[in-house]
Amino acid sequence: AQSVTQLGSHxxxxxxxxxxLRCNYSSSVPPYLFWYVQYPNQGLQLLLKYTTGATLxxxxxxxxxxxxxxxxxxxxxxxxxxxxDAAEYFCALGGPGNQFYFGTGTSLxxxx
Amino acid sequence: xxGVSQNPRHKITKRGQNVTFRCDPIxxxxxxxxxxxxxxxxxxxxxxxxxxxxxxxxxxxxDRFSAERPKGSFSTLEIQxxxxxxSAMYLCASSARGTxxxxxxxxxxxRLTVV
Numbered sequence: 001a002q003s004v005t006q007l008g009s010h011x012x013x014x015x016x017x018x019x020x021l022r023c024n025y026s027s028s029v030p031p032y033l034f035w036y037v038q039y040p041n042q043g044l045q046l047l048l049k050y051t052t053g054a055t056l057x058x059x060x061x062x063x064x065x066x067x068x069x070x071x072x073x074x075x076x077x078x079x080x081x082x083x084x085d086a087a088e089y090f091c092a093l094g095g096p097g098n099q100f101y102f103g104t105g106t107s108l109x110x111x112x
Numbered sequence: 113x114x115g116v117s118q119n120p121r122h123k124i125t126k127r128g129q130n131v132t133f134r135c136d137p138i139x140x141x142x143x144x145x146x147x148x149x150x151x152x153x154x155x156x157x158x159x160x161x162x163x164x165x166x167x168x169x170x171x172x173x174x175d176r177f178s179a180e181r182p183k184g185s186f187s188t189l190e191i192q193x194x195x196x197x198x199s200a201m202y203l204c205a206s207s208a209r210g211t212x213x214x215x216x217x218x219x220x221x222x223r224l225t226v227v
Contacts, residue, residue, distance in 0.1 A: 009152075034215060043116070043203060043218035044155070090154050099145065099168070100216065102154030 023091030032094035137206030
């Protein structure tokens with residue numbers, strides 16, 4: 001069965017601190033994994049994706065994620081948080097028919 | 113603007129009324145998806161089209177929900193006899209190919225409030 005679990009529905013970090021948002025997946029086939037960001041009353045914007053190849057994936061706005069098969073994880077990180085990073089972040093797993101299985105999201109708050 | 117466009121952005125309706133939402137995908141994309149997002153949750157897949165063919169509709173929430181894409185371009189999602197539980201954000205997305213490693217591009221959504 002395809003599923004995604006995001007640990008921590010709310011994460012708060014200080015401006016300039018490391019951002020770490022956790023995502024674990026369950027997949028019966030080799031996974032394709034995505035991180036999307038959603039600002040209030042907006043649609044979802046793709047941050048990065050993992051398909052095959054390099055397990056460390058770099059995305060927009062300084063974010064990156066590492067695919068770890070042994071841990072079934074795809075955690076999102078950013079070395080230094082910025083106020084503009086405050087948003088909702090969703091991890092997603094690509095599935096049959098290209099539908100996405102989304103996690104429940106993590107709300108990131110950046111404290112000045 | 114060449115992104116995914118959804119109309120209206122907001123819809124308030126009385127319980128029992130029918131509503132219809134429109135989605136215009138990115139022009140060269142042949143796949144179109146509908147998702148529902150409730151407060152505090154991730155988007156939930158409803159249905160998708162490849163061109164005009166609706167390839168998956170078993171995840172539509174009830175027989176009150178229906179979607180069309182008559183000419184393989186824009187799509188509509190209709191909810192008949194709306195209920196308060198239908199209040200949510202309805203997201204449309206499109207993609208260029210039908211493989212699991214292809215990202216989808218999302219519209220800004222239509223927020224439905226049923227009163």
